[in-house]
Amino acid sequence: MRIDIITVLPELLESPFSHSIIKRAQEKKHVEIFVHNLRDYATNKHKTVDDYAFSGDAGMVMMIEPIDRAISTLKAERNYDEIIYTSPDGVKYNQQEANKLATFENIIVLCGHYKGIDQRVRDHLITKEISIGDYVLTGGELAAAVIVDSIVRLIPGAISDETSALTDSFQDNLLAPPVYTRPAEYKGWEVPDILLSGNFKKIEQWKEEQSLERTRRLRPDLLDE
Numbered sequence: 001m002r003i004d005i006i007t008v009l010p011e012l013l014e015s016p017f018s019h020s021i022i023k024r025a026q027e028k029k030h031v032e033i034f035v036h037n038l039r040d041y042a043t044n045k046h047k048t049v050d051d052y053a054f055s056g057d058a059g060m061v062m063m064i065e066p067i068d069r070a071i072s073t074l075k076a077e078r079n080y081d082e083i084i085y086t087s088p089d090g091v092k093y094n095q096q097e098a099n100k101l102a103t104f105e106n107i108i109v110l111c112g113h114y115k116g117i118d119q120r121v122r123d124h125l126i127t128k129e130i131s132i133g134d135y136v137l138t139g140g141e142l143a144a145a146v147i148v149d150s151i152v153r154l155i156p157g158a159i160s161d162e163t164s165a166l167t168d169s170f171q172d173n174l175l176a177p178p179v180y181t182r183p184a185e186y187k188g189w190e191v192p193d194i195l196l197s198g199n200f201k202k203i204e205q206w207k208e209e210q211s212l213e214r215t216r217r218l219r220p221d222l223l224d225e
C-alpha cells in the first residue's frame with residue numbers, strides 16, 4: 001500500500017511514522033508513506049497556500065490551485081482508490097472505515113488547515129471527508145496520523161501476531177477484555193483466579209463475558225449497532 005499525505009506542516013508528521021509498528025511496516029515494505037509539503041506546489045514566490053475568504057469572514061482559506069497541482073501531480077503517476085480530506089465536519093471515522101481503507105492500494109490524505117478549504121476542492125477533488133471525532137483540532141495533521149496509524153496496523157504482516165489486530169476493541173463491536181501480566185498479586189491487588197487456572201475454555205468464556213460487560217457499561221451504543 002502507498003499513502004501520500006499533503007500538508008502545510010510536514011514536520012508535524014515526522015515522528016508519528018518513525019517508531020514501532022508503523023516504522024517496521026515501512027522497513028518491511030508493507031507500506032510506503034510519503035509526506036508532501038503543499039507549499040512546494042504554490043505558484044508565487046512567497047509560496048502562498050491560503051487567502052482571504054470571499055465572504056469577508058475572518059480566517060484564511062486554503063486555496064484550490066496548489067492543492068489541485070499537488071493532487072494532479074500524484075494522480076499522473078498512479079490511480080488512487082480514495083482522496084481523503086481531514087476535517088471536523090467530515091463523516092465520523094471508525095474501525096469499519098479503517099478496515100476498508102486498509103484494503104486499498106493507493107490513497108491520498110489532504111490535511112485541512114486554517115479556517116477551511118475552498119469548497120471547490122471538496123466538490124471536485126476529494127472523494128471522502130473524514131472527522132476523527134466531535135472536537136476541533138488546530139489542523140488535520142494529527143487526524144491524518146490517527147487515520148494512517150489505524151490503517152497500517154491492519155495491513156497483513158504489519159503486526160507480527162496477525163490475530164492480534166482481529167481481537168482489538170471494536171473489531172466485533174465489543175470492547176476488548178482486560179489483560180494482566182505478572183506479578184499475580186501486587187500490593188494486595190490480585191489477578192482474577194480464572195486466568196491462573198490454566199483452563200483455556202473457561203478463560204475464553206471469561207474473556208467473552210468481560211467484553212460484553214465492559215461494552216454494556218462503557219459503550220452501550222455499540223450494542224445497538
Ligand code: ADE
Pocket residue numbers: 086087088112130131132133134135136137138139140143
Ligand atoms: N481537523 C480539525 N479537527 C478535526 C477532526 N476532529 N477530525 C479531522 N480533522 C480535523
